[in-house]
Amino acid sequence: MPPKRGPAARKLHDSLPPKTEIPCKIYSPLVITKEIGKGGFGRIYSGKTKDTKEDVAIKVEQNGSGGLFVEFQIFRSFLSEKDLNEYKKQKRLQFLGLPHFVAWGVFTHKGTELRFVAMPLYTGSLQEYINKKSGKVLDVDECKEIVPTVCDAYDYLHSKDIVHADLKAENLMFSKPYPNRLDRLTLIDFGMCGRRSHEIIDQPDKGKAHNGTALFTSTDAHRGCAPSYRADYEILGHNLLAWLAGVQNVPWNNIITKLDQVHSLKSKIIDSKGEIQKLVGSPEAASLVYEVYQVAKKTNYKDKVDSSKIKRLVSSIKSPKKSVTTPKSKKKSSAEQESPSSSAIVIPSSPPRPITPRKTKKSASEQPEISLEAQRRAQAEEREARAKRRNRVDAIPEEEEIENRKRRSEEPEDSGESKRSKVENKPKSPAKKAKKANSLMIHRSSLLNPKNFREICKKSRFSSHKTADRGDFGRLEDKDLSAFERICGSNNVLKDDLDPYNIDFVKWYKGKSSCVLTPESSEQISALLRHCHDRKLAICPQAGNTGLVGGSVPVHDEVIISIKKLRTHYNLDQNSGILECDAGFVLQELDEKLAQDGFMMPIDLGAKGSCLIGGNIATNAGGVRLVRYGSLNANVLSLQVAIPDAQGTLLQLGAPLRKDNSDLKLQQLFIGSEGQLGLITRCAILVPPKPKSVQLAFLGTKSFADCCAVLRACKKMLGEILSSFELMDSESMRCVQENVALESVLDSKPAFNLLIETSGSNPDHDAEKMENLLSHCMDTGLATDGVMAQSGKDSELFWKIRENASLALNLDGYVYKHDVSLPLAHFYELSEVIRDRLKGSKAKRVVTFGHLGDGNSHLNVTAEQFDQEVYDRLYPFIYDWTASHNGSISAEHGIGRLKRTHHHKLVDKTKQAINSEIKKAFDPKGILSPYKMID
Numbered sequence: 001m002p003p004k005r006g007p008a009a010r011k012l013h014d015s016l017p018p019k020t021e022i023p024c025k026i027y028s029p030l031v032i033t034k035e036i037g038k039g040g041f042g043r044i045y046s047g048k049t050k051d052t053k054e055d056v057a058i059k060v061e062q063n064g065s066g067g068l069f070v071e072f073q074i075f076r077s078f079l080s081e082k083d084l085n086e087y088k089k090q091k092r093l094q095f096l097g098l099p100h101f102v103a104w105g106v107f108t109h110k111g112t113e114l115r116f117v118a119m120p121l122y123t124g125s126l127q128e129y130i131n132k133k134s135g136k137v138l139d140v141d142e143c144k145e146i147v148p149t150v151c152d153a154y155d156y157l158h159s160k161d162i163v164h165a166d167l168k169a170e171n172l173m174f175s176k177p178y179p180n181r182l183d184r185l186t187l188i189d190f191g192m193c194g195r196r197s198h199e200i201i202d203q204p205d206k207g208k209a210h211n212g213t214a215l216f217t218s219t220d221a222h223r224g225c226a227p228s229y230r231a232d233y234e235i236l237g238h239n240l241l242a243w244l245a246g247v248q249n250v251p252w253n254n255i256i257t258k259l260d261q262v263h264s265l266k267s268k269i270i271d272s273k274g275e276i277q278k279l280v281g282s283p284e285a286a287s288l289v290y291e292v293y294q295v296a297k298k299t300n301y302k303d304k305v306d307s308s309k310i311k312r313l314v315s316s317i318k319s320p321k322k323s324v325t326t327p328k329s330k331k332k333s334s335a336e337q338e339s340p341s342s343s344a345i346v347i348p349s350s351p352p353r354p355i356t357p358r359k360t361k362k363s364a365s366e367q368p369e370i371s372l373e374a375q376r377r378a379q380a381e382e383r384e385a386r387a388k389r390r391n392r393v394d395a396i397p398e399e400e401e402i403e404n405r406k407r408r409s410e411e412p413e414d415s416g417e418s419k420r421s422k423v424e425n426k427p428k429s430p431a432k433k434a435k436k437a438n439s440l441m442i443h444r445s446s447l448l449n450p451k452n453f454r455e456i457c458k459k460s461r462f463s464s465h466k467t468a469d470r471g472d473f474g475r476l477e478d479k480d481l482s483a484f485e486r487i488c489g490s491n492n493v494l495k496d497d498l499d500p501y502n503i504d505f506v507k508w509y510k511g512k513s514s515c516v517l518t519p520e521s522s523e524q525i526s527a528l529l530r531h532c533h534d535r536k537l538a539i540c541p542q543a544g545n546t547g548l549v550g551g552s553v554p555v556h557d558e559v560i561i562s563i564k565k566l567r568t569h570y571n572l573d574q575n576s577g578i579l580e581c582d583a584g585f586v587l588q589e590l591d592e593k594l595a596q597d598g599f600m601m602p603i604d605l606g607a608k609g610s611c612l613i614g615g616n617i618a619t620n621a622g623g624v625r626l627v628r629y630g631s632l633n634a635n636v637l638s639l640q641v642a643i644p645d646a647q648g649t650l651l652q653l654g655a656p657l658r659k660d661n662s663d664l665k666l667q668q669l670f671i672g673s674e675g676q677l678g679l680i681t682r683c684a685i686l687v688p689p690k691p692k693s694v695q696l697a698f699l700g701t702k703s704f705a706d707c708c709a710v711l712r713a714c715k716k717m718l719g720e721i722l723s724s725f726e727l728m729d730s731e732s733m734r735c736v737q738e739n740v741a742l743e744s745v746l747d748s749k750p751a752f753n754l755l756i757e758t759s760g761s762n763p764d765h766d767a768e769k770m771e772n773l774l775s776h777c778m779d780t781g782l783a784t785d786g787v788m789a790q791s792g793k794d795s796e797l798f799w800k801i802r803e804n805a806s807l808a809l810n811l812d813g814y815v816y817k818h819d820v821s822l823p824l825a826h827f828y829e830l831s832e833v834i835r836d837r838l839k840g841s842k843a844k845r846v847v848t849f850g851h852l853g854d855g856n857s858h859l860n861v862t863a864e865q866f867d868q869e870v871y872d873r874l875y876p877f878i879y880d881w882t883a884s885h886n887g888s889i890s891a892e893h894g895i896g897r898l899k900r901t902h903h904h905k906l907v908d909k910t911k912q913a914i915n916s917e918i919k920k921a922f923d924p925k926g927i928l929s930p931y932k933m934i935d
Helices: 069-078 081-091 126-131 140-159 229-245 251-255 259-269 273-280 283-298 307-316 334-338 367-382 402-408 416-424 436-447 450-460 478-488 522-535 587-595 613-619 704-717 730-739 763-779 792-803 805-810 829-837 868-874 877-884 900-906 909-922
Strands: 030-038 043-049 055-062 103-109 112-120 172-174 539-542 559-562 570-573 578-582 636-642 650-654 679-686 693-701 722-729 752-760 785-788 814-817 843-851 856-863
Touching (some): 081 140, 126 172, 140 283, 251 259, 259 273, 478 522, 522 559, 522 636, 570 587, 578 587, 613 679, 693 704, 693 763, 693 792, 704 722, 730 843, 752 763, 763 785, 792 805, 805 843, 814 868, 829 843, 829 877, 868 877
Parallel strands (some): 539 559
Antiparallel strands (some): 055 112, 103 112, 636 679, 693 752, 693 785, 722 752, 814 856, 843 856
């Protein structure tokens, strides 16, 4: 839907001076800093929210002009921060390149009624980035970084039946947290957006022909069709062509006002890979543009585009070779030169502008062709370090042990491929020193590639000990695959595109499984385990693959058995509050189904949109509801499990009863066993009623002893409604303020910050309880400052501060992260001991935050970069100290591959022997999850 045209629509309002305050009913008032641009709709200003000082961009137009109306509706209806965050969790996205809606409204300035919409302020556009580059073009690797981010943004908009219709470099923006990060661009400008109606058919209307930005608009739009999903992806193809060839070399750039001819040229070039290559130079660049064009073209007008296919195709395109030697092209005959074929693209009226290469020291005869190729290859080399960025983790949520993978990570087997890589894949030093956060992320993703693993370990001085040798297990043969297909059907035996199953959630470990099984019933799993037992085939059980310690992916070539299709049985007994369900249901899916009947799951995790309940039980997942509802040990009543013995026995352990003392509680052995004993196929679990009232408060204290006193007061005064009790020390709050630009909600600067949440059934009663608690803490001096959330936005801000602690640390430098649990008497003592131990080292901060209510400490140490002395002072001291003070080295993340070595050193030999005997009882041949927690 384009903005209105005509003099009335284009009349600009008088420029608003700095410090003009714009009232806002939804958020805090906005204060203008300065005018930063203008367009057909009106003017753009930079500014800040008056209360939180958040930097914002404010678009303002005369009310009734129409240009901003469409954008205003898109922001208000579809781009709330909550909706975007929920979608990110659901799709397991680390980043979604769309701006959230900050504020909107109408106000009067000097008698003129104005409409405005505000969004986050961005630092610059992709077009500005391109303009600074030599040749003003992007290389293949840069475009490969951009495409997946654009696809994710399109997927969200298309899920709301919105077509963007105006992608261009000016509308892709860099943000402050990710300067010059091409895989972190944000798509803006929704003035051309249109609603995709499912009733619309492919029926052109000449009166609406050529709508959009002529250089990039789709052939559907040229024909006058209503908005289509495929049009967005065709527009992406036109942009890729312009970015790789240069806008000046796009064939229709010289005839941009002759729209029918522009349409004709676009239609031809979409199907001409050869012509595309003439423009972009390399076959790889041509493939990139051509594949995007073709996926869009082959999509039915009414259908949504398969963005995952585009991502796969783009990812498979290799970088152009770096050899400067240009192959000699065959000379055309004079007839060929003068008489182009019917498929050739001919630009009428004006000849194409030649590509002007940069001057080089080559001879004049070589210069036009070789210098262009050399330039593109130099750019590709410059970007090589970022070629795999889509696989890296950006801001790891609150998962505290991931960084230690760098020193404990296990080296892949020395295969022939890795031997060759020593010669073929020598790591290249970056052209420029990357910013702290970016260089850290590049380093993470690089380690996923076994070819440069040793060199990077050597360069960064991380330990590179070998992976456990492959055990004496059988090797997969064709007869095994045939047996698997007989058991669960050929469609449930996967042999291709297995990376999503072989690579762990944080992109750190990569297995070598060549077969993934997705059975649909407990009986099929039983038969599969029986076969694997007979053949002694090692197995890697897998649920949602959202774990953080490498426990859900194979170490070598284990057969992966995924439980994701076990999702038939679901039964809620509303009288007892007991849910019986298959293990393959997604946690969030269960939560939503239960909400319809007024219940909820007892656990809540950041990965709830992807993790499966069977995996949650196998890892004994904790989450933020543990204080109120307890761990899974307390809520799981019974399990059905399949064990890998000679019969593939299906065991029913426990019963869906609150009381049952008729047998040993063997189901408890499987909760937190990490798939070492058997595969969980079904469960019975207690589900509590959904709370009708949630209250939050933020308190400041002067000592850790006061924090413990406040916790005791909460237990006494809030009782059963206390659901969360979170701690942040002053250093973690300072880190959030400096690196994420979030200010504390407290006026003072206390030594410790406490976030307290209650979940109950009576809003007035619960609010009164919380107010009484705050009064008690202030009157007795336990708290030096405090504030209670008065609205949903207040609550969101409180949690945002706490949840951004991990991100703030990632932006602070190299982070040594930990996830330990301790008795409260020693909870902060560990931080003080580590702070004292690191005096005089290159450690930058020692920070503690975590779940004080259940004794879970996330102690973090930051440094400008990895430092061996800091490492040596920390390890194994921190784990030995934790164990000696009756703590656990893994509070909620598990052991997996990450902590296996330390776990074996700290666990008593007698306990290890007992664990091994228990495993043998269920898994006689040791084929389940070898090389991990239990030997």
